[in-house]
Each structure stands twice: as C-alpha cells, then as structure tokens.
Amino acid sequence: GREARALRRTLEDPSSPTDVWPLLGHADRWIRYAARVALERQEVDTWRERALTEESPAIRRTALLALARSGRKDDLSRIVERLSTIPWAAMGDAEKVETIRAYQLAFIRLGPAGDGVRSRALAALDGLYPAGSSPVDRELSQVLVHLQAPKVVDRTLALFSAARAQEEQMHYAFVLRNVHDGWSPVQRETYFRWFGTFADYQGDIGFPLFLRNVRADALKTLTAQERAVLQPLLDTQFRKDSAVFQKTIPVLQRWKAEELLPEVEKPGRRRNFTRGKAAFAKAQCLACHSLAGEGGAVGPDLTGVARRLNRRDLFDAVFSPSKNVSDQYQNTLFQLDNGDVVVGRRTDEDRDRIVVAPDLLTEERVEIPRRKIVRMKPSQLSPMPEGLLDTLTKFEVLDLFAYLDSDGKEDPGR
Structure with missing residues (x-):
C-alpha cells in the first residue's frame, strides 16, 4: 500500500x-x-x-x-x-x-x-534432504548436487520417480544431468527411460529441443561401458531414422510450382483427411513441425497456419522454403581460419566458443572456438530442404494442404 x-x-x-x-x-x-x-x-x-x-x-x-x-x-x-x-x-x-x-x-x-x-x-544441509516440501527440495537438490553430497542420486531420483507434475520431473532430470558418479545401472536406466515418454510432454515450441539438450548433457557423463548397456534404449529415443523421420523416401515426380499452385489455391471439393495426415508424415513435416500438439519442434508450430497465411503464401513456404527464412529458425554460416565452413543453428555460446547444431534432428554438436572464426553470417538457405512435395502424388499434395487448413482436426467445424 x-x-x-x-x-x-x-x-x-x-x-x-x-x-x-x-x-x-x-x-x-x-x-x-x-x-x-x-x-x-x-x-x-x-x-x-x-x-x-x-x-x-x-x-x-x-x-x-x-x-x-x-x-x-x-x-x-x-x-x-x-x-x-x-x-x-x-x-x-x-x-x-x-x-x-x-x-x-x-x-x-x-x-x-x-x-x-x-x-x-x-553438515548443515545434507541431513535436511528431502525436506518433504517441493519448493525446498528443488533448491536443496541443486546445492547438494553441486556439493557432491553422498547418495544425492538415490534421494533425487526417488523424488524424480515420485513426482507427478511434469515441472517437477523436468527439474530433477535437469539437476541430475551433470552428475557423473553414484549411479547404479538400474538408476541410469530409470533416468534415461524417462526421456522416452516424449509424446506425453506438454510445452511450447522449444520444449522438445530443451529435453534433447538435457539428455545430451547427461549422455556425456556415461562411461563407454554404461553407454553400451543403455544403447538399445537410447536408440528408441529422438532418432532421425525413427518412424517419425525416414531417411530416404522415393521421389515420385519433380513438381513445378505451376503444376500444383492452381489446384492448391482452388477451394475444390472436400479432401481426404486421413490421406492428408499421412502426407504430413510422409513429406517429413512431422519430424520438424508440430500440428495440433503432435510433431517436432525444430521448425515453426503449424497450428493455426491457415489463419496466418493464405494458400499461395503457404504453398510458397513449403515449395520454396529458402525464399523467406525467419531469423528465428535461420542457420549461421561460420568460415574458419583453416578454410573450413560450418553451417548450423547456434545452441550455446560464451565469450570463448560457439556451439553449433548442424542438424537439430541429431545429437551432433560442433564446438567452434571464437578465435578460429574468420567470418560468420546468416545462411540464406533454409534448414528445411526443398523438394519435399516431390515424394507425394498430386492428390496427396492437395490433401496435405487441406489437412493444414483443418488444424489437424477431422471436422474443424466442431
């Protein structure tokens, strides 16, 4: 007052x-x-x-x-x-x-x-953990991990496993990511298996990428033997060659814009929703884009895209992705003093180095010392490849754009 x-x-x-x-x-x-x-x-x-x-x-x-x-x-x-x-x-x-x-x-x-x-x-803090209060335990977990308290993994993993709220689970997963010692094989498996519940998570467009980075940090703490034991489990998570993302899809036809755009712009008859949803996955949209809560987070969320763009602009964005590249999703080109060139998304940086992801669908990261960078500039080439519609028939293309119009709802009028 x-x-x-x-x-x-x-x-x-x-x-x-x-x-x-x-x-x-x-x-x-x-x-x-x-x-x-x-x-x-x-x-x-x-x-x-x-x-x-x-x-x-x-x-x-x-x-x-x-x-x-x-x-x-x-x-x-x-x-x-x-x-x-x-x-x-x-x-x-x-x-x-x-x-x-x-x-x-x-x-x-x-x-x-x-x-x-x-x-x-x-001596002052270790005996207080866990305290039985979520706000207090969240803070205690961080300081005790920093101090390398005895059995901090046991106690924190117990809170992690008992947590019902997604936010609490995320917090303890984040805190444990840099702990090297004190794990049993069962505890390691429990921790990494959590990342496999990806489809159940709720968050904004950057959330899946955040989880991937937490997991990548945790993977660095594994010994070669621990990694070998966990590899079958790890192979089922966040993989580019999973059912969500196929490495090679046969080209059906090298489409020209004038062969598709008139049909795409035409209101036309009611399209096939199931085939449109299948085309969204087949054209690999699902690997990078979310629609109605399903899909990846590397690219823009396409929920509501039909309200933001008309059919021509949406077609241009899909058919010629490098025509207009948003700086939010733009790669950076780095020219190094040895003549090498690195292209990718900046994921982390400090005054000494920049970490770049050449492909956000994989765990590969390249650390570039700033002193080795001769020049850097925004890449004019979109991370989204051209020719994705070439894997679809004309009917599938039309169904795909109708599916985008529907916001992923079979009956958007409901």
Whole structure:
C-alpha cells in the first residue's frame, strides 16, 4: 500500500548502511529486496563485519545474500558458517528457500568451495534432504548436487520417480544431468527411460529441443561401458531414422510450382483427411513441425497456419522454403581460419566458443572456438530442404494442404 511505497522510497538514497539495516529483515519481501539493493550500493567494507556478526536470523539471511553478491572470495567460508547457524526448524518454506539460495549464490559468486567449506555446508544441509516440501527440495537438490553430497542420486531420483507434475520431473532430470558418479545401472536406466515418454510432454515450441539438450548433457557423463548397456534404449529415443523421420523416401515426380499452385489455391471439393495426415508424415513435416500438439519442434508450430497465411503464401513456404527464412529458425554460416565452413543453428555460446547444431534432428554438436572464426553470417538457405512435395502424388499434395487448413482436426467445424 501507500505506506510500503513510501518506505521503499526512503531506500533510494541512504546515507549509510545503518539507514537500511533494520529493513533487511522486513516481513515484506519487496522491502527486503529494496533494502538489500541499497546496502549493496554502499562500500562493502563498511558493512561486511556487521553482516557476518548479525544476530537476527532474518536480517542475517538478507545481509549474507548481499555479501555473497558483493564480497570477496575469502568471505565464502564465513558466509557458509553463519548461514549454517540460522535455525532451520524456525523457518517457513519461503525463508528456507531464501537461505538455500544464499548458499547457492555464495558458491556461484565466491566459489569453488574448498574441502572445509564443503564439509560445513554438507553438515548443515545434507541431513535436511528431502525436506518433504517441493519448493525446498528443488533448491536443496541443486546445492547438494553441486556439493557432491553422498547418495544425492538415490534421494533425487526417488523424488524424480515420485513426482507427478511434469515441472517437477523436468527439474530433477535437469539437476541430475551433470552428475557423473553414484549411479547404479538400474538408476541410469530409470533416468534415461524417462526421456522416452516424449509424446506425453506438454510445452511450447522449444520444449522438445530443451529435453534433447538435457539428455545430451547427461549422455556425456556415461562411461563407454554404461553407454553400451543403455544403447538399445537410447536408440528408441529422438532418432532421425525413427518412424517419425525416414531417411530416404522415393521421389515420385519433380513438381513445378505451376503444376500444383492452381489446384492448391482452388477451394475444390472436400479432401481426404486421413490421406492428408499421412502426407504430413510422409513429406517429413512431422519430424520438424508440430500440428495440433503432435510433431517436432525444430521448425515453426503449424497450428493455426491457415489463419496466418493464405494458400499461395503457404504453398510458397513449403515449395520454396529458402525464399523467406525467419531469423528465428535461420542457420549461421561460420568460415574458419583453416578454410573450413560450418553451417548450423547456434545452441550455446560464451565469450570463448560457439556451439553449433548442424542438424537439430541429431545429437551432433560442433564446438567452434571464437578465435578460429574468420567470418560468420546468416545462411540464406533454409534448414528445411526443398523438394519435399516431390515424394507425394498430386492428390496427396492437395490433401496435405487441406489437412493444414483443418488444424489437424477431422471436422474443424466442431
């Protein structure tokens, strides 16, 4: 309300840490946030010792979070020591989450933790996991994986297996992806088998690609022996040569645009829905595009495409995909100092390297050191190949566009 806003404004230009200190423990999280930001603007040497000796658990938690953000690496040990003395049982879930995040931030900003700091943090946190509260367990899982806590795989995988919400399953799958040690063969299989439930997932267009990347990270933690044992299972997941994507489909006719466009634009009679759906898969659209919740996520979601494009524009997009390439799905061309050229979608990057996926339907990734890049520019060639309609008869082509019109519903009028 008005009083809270007025209180927050007093934090906009404090003259000293003393002005903001009591508000670090305020009941309103936004007031605490504003007080912490105001504190961080003060010279850290003027309030470091006060943060490390503060007796109030609420004020101490926020002050130590500020110190984790503003302090030196040699502050880490004392921050962890003081966080570990905050009474756990007296806190609610929100306060527990804030405390754990203070640990996390301290390790991120001031780490890595030495053996002594790691042991102190584990002594404080390891026995609390699992806590029986989803928000708290989600945060504990992250920090305990980072600290390589004993049996963290057992406990996290138990939460992963018991979770009913997709979001919780995803969280624990993501947290476990970089854990190298502590797995039994059965646990490895349980973890990777989860990715096979792909068809049941709900998410936006980038969701399947996110899951593929999580799985790719997890695969890097396998030994050659573990990979060999799991290979039959892995071969059934996300594969380009699965039933969704056929490597080779015979060409029936090299179509010219003028042979198809007049018929495609013509309203015509009612088309065959089943044959249109089959053509959507046969022309390999299903591998990259989603329609009515089914299909891949490498390319644009085609649900509602008939409302966004008229028949001519839709035909052009399918028949000549490189005519207009959206920058959202555009590949990048990299010319390297040794004369090589790499083309693909950028999937990750930092100041030292760029990771490129030459084909998003496979797990292949190419890591390019930035120092080796002579030139890079957007590729004018669409990732979608031309000639996909050449695998269809004219009737199948017409049924395909009718199927796109229908939004994947056999009776779109219902």
